[in-house]
Amino acid sequence: MAELFHFPLCPFSRRIRLALVEIGYEVELTEERPWDRRQDFLVLNPAGSxxxxxxxxxxIVAGVQALGEYLDELAASKSARRLIPGQVHARAEVRRLVEWFDVKFHTEVTWPIVHEKVDKRFMAIDAGGGGPNMDAVRAGRHNVRHHLQYIAYLTEQRRWLAGEDLSHADLAAxxxxxxxxxxxxxxxxxxxxxxxxxxxxxxxxxxxxxLADKMRGLTPPETYADLDF
Amino acid sequence: MAELFHFPLCPFSRRIRLALVEIGYEVELTEERPWDRRQDFLVLNPAGSxxxxxxxxxxIVAGVQALGEYLDELAASKSARRLIPGQVHARAEVRRLVEWFDVKFHTEVTWPIVHEKVDKRFMAIDAGGGGPNMDAVRAGRHNVRHHLQYIAYLTEQRRWLAGEDLSHADLAAxxxxxxxxxxxxxxxxxxxxxxxxxxxxxxxxxxxxxLADKMRGLTPPETYADLDF
Known part of the structure; x- marks a missing residue:
């Protein structure tokens, strides 16, 4: 079986895990902590991500950008459901929103919150680990509100974020x-x-x-896995 | 004629300018300073980039990820030269390296140097403008060496960075x-x-x-535009 190296609370890993299930590509999951910079892993992806x-x-297909496009090309070749659907301009809209979440949301929200509250628990002190910088966490909590408004705005006009079909834009968000x-x-x-x-x-x-992912020492709120949150 | 909003020392704008010429798509260039957050521009791209x-x-096609893929799809439809050439795994290799430069190189080198030495000259003080943080610049100068070594390593094995053909990986780098x-x-x-x-x-x-770009108050070194640098 193919093997996906991922980290449970890495948003890029999560998008690809979602996409793999959506297109019916079964893989074995192997947890990787990218900050460990494990030599055997760096051989697979010199970027270490x-x-x-x-x-x-x-x-080997390495990195979220390559994997997102690769899985769409694979789906096309198997006539499976496309996650970058439609014609060229519809596809450009999916990618605009993927960039929105993977770059803008990541910089403004995911990194300040997840790096501080999660990653740093698992990192050695001399590699930058330790307690969270609460100023960064507060900035992330402030910024997430704008992104929720933007998602609400998009879904007033469309069934899914980039159009009428589910796409990598939804999976990224x-x-x-x-x-x-x-x-x-x-x-x-x-x-x-x-x-x-x-x-x-x-x-x-x-x-x-x-929703079943476990992280040592971290318990998500009860609503996290609740479908009626 | 189509119009490209760009900033001269924005690496993402530069990659798309290179790609447009390579595939023979003529555009009119309009300079945009993204930190001004001009209302008419935010209508075109709410991300402001x-x-x-x-x-x-x-x-409208907004963002470097969407544009890189869009121009490749356009080239395919016109039987023009592809900048994401080859079969699925070769294309994944192009995108792995694009992510290397647009994320890793950008975080480690471009942002610490260009944001500090260029962008901040043009930004209002209350928007974060001012003199460069030389610690960041020094970190960027240190990091660029590893990336030059990686480029040298790749080109020992291949004609261009991702394979035998010029691709978006070369343009990004x-x-x-x-x-x-x-x-x-x-x-x-x-x-x-x-x-x-x-x-x-x-x-x-x-x-x-x-190589002909001019920036007010900034003179590039003589070797910048010299083909025998």
Whole structure:
């Protein structure tokens, strides 16, 4: 079976795990802590980042950008469901929103919250580990509100974030938000439209394995895995 | 004519400018300073980032990830030269390296150097403008050496960074390095292999407009536009 190297609260790993289930590509999951910079892992991906897919053939596909596009090309070749659907401009809209979440949301929300509250618990002190910088966490909690409003705005006009079909844009947004939700920092009740969209994506079978993730020493709020949160 | 909103020393804008010339898509360039957060520009791209393409039809393609893929799909439809060439795994390799430069190189080198030495000159003080943080600049100068070594390593095995053909991986790498070169911070003589690769890409007609860019108050070193640097 193919093997996916991932970290449970890495939003990029989460997006690819969701995509793999959505297109019906079964993999074995191997947890990797990218900050350990394990030599055997650096051979697979010199950038040292997750996710990385190692196929049965030994072929390696490294990085979230490569994997997102690769899985869409694979789906096309098997006539499976596309996660970058439609014609060129519709596909550009999916990628605009993927960049929104993987760059803008990541910089403004995911990194300040997840790096401080999660990653640093597992990192050695001399590698930057330790207690969270609460100024960064507070900035992330402030910023997430704008993104929830934007999701609500998009879903007023479209069934899914990039159009009428589920796409990598939804998976990226949900992957990031689910990491923030794990540590209890998404104020869902302030953005009912975003909450409704998230309830729909959270109910998909692809989401179940993410909701079952365990992290030593961290307990997500009860609502995290609750489909009626 | 289509219009590309760009900033001269934005590496993402530079990559798309290079790609447009390489595939023969003529555009009018409009300079945009993304930190101004101009209202009319935010309508085109709510993320507020460059590059953004506005086509004759009025269709908008926003963001470097969307534009890189869009131009490849456009080239495919016109049987023009592909910048994400080859079969699925070769294409994944192009995208792995694009992510290397747009994320890793950008975080470790471009942002610490260009944001400090260039962007902050043009930003209002209350928006974060002012003199450069030289600790950040020094970190960027230190980090660029590892990336030059990696480029040299890749080009020992392949004609271009991702394989036998020029691709978005080369354009991304050259776009970032050209921004650092503009402010004189690339130690070319320490990495002859990387220098030879850069000399080849710098000699392409697509590179000429980048080498002619002017920035008020900033003079690039003489070697910047010299093809025999």
């Amino acid at each position: 997750v996710p990385v897919l190692v196929e049965n053939s030994g072929q 949900a992957a990031h938000l689910s990491c923030i939700d794990f540590v209890g920092d998404v104020p869902w009740d302030e953005a009912p439209g975003a909450k409704q969209w998230y309830a729909r994506i959270k109910s998909r079978p692809a989401f179940r394995p993410l | 460059v590059p953004v393409l506005v086509e004759n039809s009025g269709q 050259a776009a970032h390095l050209s921004c650092i070169d503009f402010v004189g911070d690339v130690p070319w003589d320490e990495a002859p292999g990387a220098k030879q690769w850069y000399a080849r890409i710098k000699s392409r007609p697509a590179f000429r407009p980048l």
